[in-house]
Amino acid sequence: MNILIVEDDDRIADFLCRGLRAEGHHIQRAADGPGGLAMAREAARQAQADGTCTVLLLDLMLPGMGGLEICQALRAEQVDLPILMLTAQGALEDRVAGLRLGADDYLCKPFEFEELLARLEALARRGRVQRPRPASRLQVADLVLDLERMQASRAGRPLPLTARELALLELLMRAPGRLFSRERILASVWGTSEDPLTNVVDVYIRRLRARIEADGQRPLIHTVRGLGYRLEAPPAA
Template identity: 80%
Template sequence: MNILIVEDDDRIADFLCRGLRAEGYRVQRAADGTAGLALAQEAARRQQSGDEPTVVVLDLMLPGMSGLDICQTLRAAHVALPILMLTAQASLEDRVQGLRLGADDYLCKPFDFEELLARLEALGRRGREWRPRTPNRLQVADLELDRDRMQASRGGQPLSLTARELALLELLMSAPGRLFSRERILANVWGTSEDPLTNVVDVYIRRLRSRIDRDGAPSLIHTVRGLGYRLEAPPEADR
């Protein structure tokens, strides 16, 4: 899960970034409201394309644009990212206003880090429940994946793949041309409990290639050394 922290206090932001990264989250930070709104809008676009859910941790008093204005702008644009207001403004009126403008939760400073984690986990689960409609059939060049039957084929010939290989293929085919890091693949296909130093991703990529790129078919899975993998059609397949 991605956490977007919109906080102008460097001390608090540094504490949050270090703590959340240590818990295994991917973290972004914006120091003013304008930058925070732009990052939230970009996260929403990525999520529409199948990227991991993002939760926004939003301060109220920000330079450039207030947290309330950010929240109201996102909700007016039908952006459904979960929003946790994190602020020193603890009055009942402030909390009610934040929730009415579209915040999903409200936590007052000073806060307990364990409580923050629990609230983020709950919001993350809610974010995963909301997913954009995805096509039942994915296709890249002559490679197809029927998501309803979880059956893959290439050139009309069925492919015999294990459940894990199908999950890996589905991830890569969900965003053709997108570079997926080993860490992202590991988190999406195996879960965060898997040892991050394992070479299981590389092993399964090799296995998947051996099943897909048969009989001289053009390779569809490409390695970007030191960064990860992408699946895309060869240029001639687009003509």
């Protein structure tokens, strides 16, 4: 098995590399977020070309780019490598955020090496099963999000959205009509390192509304006062 380790702590990375190599696995390691993302992309291309069984062992807190951002970026690009999040942040909201952004499993530090091996082997078996190809686009009414190009449009008109606005829009469009609390949006799009008292969610919702409801377009994002936001198609005339 080819195991990609993205871990900035040299002591932990050395322990993992030595232990996993002793088990007969091929190891690649990156020490920061951007390096880990590039390594995962290249390994995914290689795995697709030659069928190599590859698993990504991904730390949550990394310099340059966090593990949640890496996970989200890979899934947005339809990179289907099995991902095991490995982190000291074991709170429920941290685990849920990682899993919702595309991680396959979650293991908290400190951990037993035997359990790590068992989880990696389980992910490798799961990765051999042919998974259905995810949808390449989302649509609600005349709002369309192309997930391959990460480009949004309304009534055929391209919308100039930032990466964070696209991530927020994707979250809402994947579950039309579902009510998302500010806390859930914050954890899913920004990660749990963001101050829970920040108003960043409200700011980005306003910006997203201004983009998709410009030129008199009918509202799609709705506020439920005190509870959160939902995106849904307007009722049929």
